[in-house]
Amino acid sequence: MNVTLAAGGTGGHMVPAHALAAELKSRGHGVMLITDERGAKIPALFEDVPTYILPAGRLGGGPIGWLKAAAAVLAGRRQAKALYREFTPDAVIGFGGYPAFPALLAASALNIPTILHEQNAVLGRVNRLLAGSADAIATSYAEVDRLKPGHQGKVELVGNPVRESVARLGTLPFPEFDDTAPLKILVTGGSQGATVLGQVVPDALGMLSPKLRHRLQVVQQCRPDDIEAVRNRYAALNIPAELLTYIEDMPDRLGEAHLIIARAGASTIAELTAAGRPAILVPLPIATDDHQTANAREMAKAGGARMIAQTEFSPELLAKQVEAIAGDPQALSNAAERALSVGRPHATSDLADLVERIAGGTAPLLVGPAETQSAPGIGGMGVPA
Known part of the structure; x- marks a missing residue:
């Protein structure tokens, strides 16, 4: 299968995404990452995974800030859709943070299965916005605040991936x-x-x-x-x-x-x-x-x-x-x-199992050599947005 991981540019989002990437690759799946400039610069992460940078607005800053954020999200969504037509992911996994937002919106628009992973015991803002359209919500704690009762049926407790060491x-x-x-x-x-x-x-x-x-x-x-x-x-x-x-x-x-x-x-x-x-x-x-x-x-x-x-x-x-x-x-x-x-040392493999179950089936591996690029429409692969 081909799997896209979308994560905000902080270690709290990127580290579990990196752990999942390694596990999925060990199982023979193709993996690519969508993040922002900060995430792409974190050392020793995703060095062997193709990485694409999307624009992503950040909520706040009053009416002008909201307009700028909306424009960035829409641009990111267009570019993600172009990227998905090239790579055809079987699932998109979001790890929270604003850079994950347009990537997941694009997946939903193209009917690509989506999974949200929540690292904290409070559902994050981006995950709250997307919980209704997600196919599954993977949590790190048995008790998660800000999770609507109507979304409980999508929840699977897996834990927060950590390094094998x-x-x-x-x-x-x-x-x-x-x-x-x-x-x-x-x-x-x-x-x-x-x-x-x-x-x-x-x-x-x-x-x-x-x-x-x-x-x-x-x-x-x-x-x-x-x-x-x-x-x-x-x-x-x-x-x-x-x-x-x-x-x-x-x-x-x-x-x-x-x-x-x-x-x-x-x-x-x-x-x-x-x-x-x-x-x-x-x-x-x-x-x-x-x-x-x-x-x-x-x-x-x-x-x-x-x-x-x-x-x-x-x-x-x-x-x-x-x-x-x-x-x-x-x-x-x-x-x-x-x-x-209360530890969950098997979180990485349990999350990978969930990804395989939600994505289902098999597909040819289309993900190429690792490199960091701007997303399509910013000069990355030349695919029109």
Whole structure:
């Protein structure tokens, strides 16, 4: 079969799309990607998949902004239809974000089956707009807000795809930890980091009881503008900490960690639960529809995480929570098991199964060599829009 993936230009949308692309290709299917300029520039993703850039408006900015967005969406829809006549996809899979909107509208206009994948515990705006016409809605959580009751019959719970190297961690023993072993803490604010973690975490760790503080080994991701201040604070507290602006070897770091302090983005939650790692989560308060708080809900309810609202996130409260979750080796191990209990490490293969079921049949592979192009009508393949 030929399958088109449509994803907005952020890691939260692109990473699960990339995981699905690899799985579909391993099954012998042709895959191409539709995204925007940002998505096409994310390193180490879709390097072997033909990639097409479509115009896509972003809702907002008052009446003028809405008009510009509508014009961009209509242009993108025309170009996607031309692209589909060339490549004849058997299904189009949308991963959210505005760049997915015109690609999915074009698919519906041509009666091509569509599947929406929702990474968060709140149905995103683009997915809400398209849920009525979609053939299936693949969710990452059993409970998804903003999903209309009339669309429940289309829902299939598959989870949020993660890298195989992360999923494998869930099959391995939890890192050894007792009353004398080092306590390894990983701090990450997602792909862009989080200033508030740099402001609060060092002082919180400095408040721990001596039996924990003297055993700390910290790896922390920081924003480039924050890293020197955070480094100086750890040095003043005499706490060993490795600071990075980007963690390239995340699966290895996650595998070594006993406790993670993090934001509650969809990919972060998926990796923590697939690997079985306990966490203290600080949802981003300005996330659309407060979806990070919803994302953390399932893991926290299971006992695999503690959730702290950013308005309450202080060194004193964080220190108390670290003591509660890591002060007892058995409690830490139990929290790891509870995190793993809500993981969905087979999300990639389950989503690929759904794609095959919805698309159905077989077709010749028409997708050619990987390259990034503008979509038809912008000089990409010369196909008229």
